[in-house]
Amino acid sequence: MTTHNDSVEYTSAEMMTITAARALRNDMTCFVGIGLPSEAANVARLTHAPDVTLIYESGTLQTKPDVLPLSIGDGELCESALATVSVPEMFRYWLQGGHIDVGFLGTAQIDRFANLNTTVIAANHPDSGKSGAHSYANPKVRLPGGGGAPEISTNAKEVFITVKHSKRTFVKDVDFITTVGFGRDGKGRDNRPTIGRGPSVVITDLCILRPDPETKELIVTSLHPGTTKEDVIEATGWEIKFADTLEDTPAPSEKELTILRELKARTAKAHSAQGAK
């Protein structure tokens, strides 16, 4: 999908990345997932948040990559970092120790309580009585697994999620909870004072969603330019609710688009170059 912003044209994917980037503030420490979150976090750093602290699970603290990493441990992340620590230190001291404001995650499947599934898509899953163990024993598609996400989601103070909106991805109940949002009933974080407050925002290519303060169910709080309620309803696997005062997400600026496109061009060029020095 392409949308016009007065004179500037942009895609829905660009809209998503730039909106996700805007969620990060300059004073935050962010534990960055690979892929869309990494793209958004670096756009934030190159636009409104030059001092944002980006941390990758490979141990790279306060890194400023010139191109986006293909893997979580690219040399670029280490060479542009303030310091690089071991992976146990990263997960124990820096994440579990409470030094991370925001965990920024992507996912393969997300449900109405912002639980994330990156483990397995089930074959012939029953509609009711979802059970992760059942899905695990009856896989249709085997996904990569949890990686850092299960503990990023609970040990960071809050969680941002960015993922493309589709009925396949936005399901009523995930086949398997790899990484908890608010649990199967929305109460998964109740009475857990030692963990973070969980997902606070989900940014897609259509809209922005936030958990309802009471039920923790994700509701649409802002529609991107050119997107209708019907578009979101059509792309969501549960009866999606909309906030009473629905906002309009601001379109990307020309500067944001230029920076994102230059970053992606640099990245494509770097990744297509052969390895040896």
Place this chain on the structure above:
Amino acid sequence: MTKFMTLKDAVATYIKDGDTIALEGFTHLIPFAAGHEIIRQKKRDLSLIRMTPDLIYDQLVGAGCVRKLTFSWGGNPGVGSLHRVRDAIEHDYPCKLETVEHSHAAMANAYEAGAAGLPLAVFRGYVGSELPDVNKEIATITCPFTGEQLAAIPAIKPDVGVIHAQKADRAGNVLIEGIIGVQKEVVLSAKNSIVTVEEIVDDLNVTPNACVLPAWTVDAIAVVPEGAKPSYTLGYYDRDNNYYKQWDNISRDRDTFNQWLESHVFGEGEA
């Protein structure tokens, strides 16, 4: 005390059929040459441990060396699936593969517990996740001081730990630089260890807080230039991203993979 050996002799001496082996390296310093030597020596029934199985375990699994895989993220980074691992899980090809699945935090803690000589790792993890429902090695433990419920998993204590590093000095002290992952932990937690290095130098020129494995913690050192390719060695060569992308096609098809194995591993070819 460490011995300088050929990679062939090191693998033949320390790795036996049925062993539990951890080849580590978090994207960086992945010991591919050692993995290929294990394939060439046709080791069988191995229990492999690795946080990110990556292409190296796709190759070992596809070659029929592996009975059990313990991991926390199994993909081809930035590209897609590990097709040989999936074929083993989904179709028992070339043999049945048991899997034990964790999160990164869990495995990092378990390596550290192994290095620290503890029987288990305790950490604040798996809260709300359904991984404990499918992995019987994940337990809950109550803090005796605060009452907090924490996760516990067994320490990782492999028979053999295998890593790649930048360099060793002539006494066999090893220097690891850059993304150091769990390199130190896997060597200290393992009964025996094999380290491949890019080169031997007269002086490591270490700074006081450098990541160094003293010679007396390592059993065998083999000099293998480019021993981490197609991953990378900081200061020596970059990651070969094209190899990772091309692997998707090579690994997707059993025959293509087997041909690759013949020409690039058994034929001791370029990879």
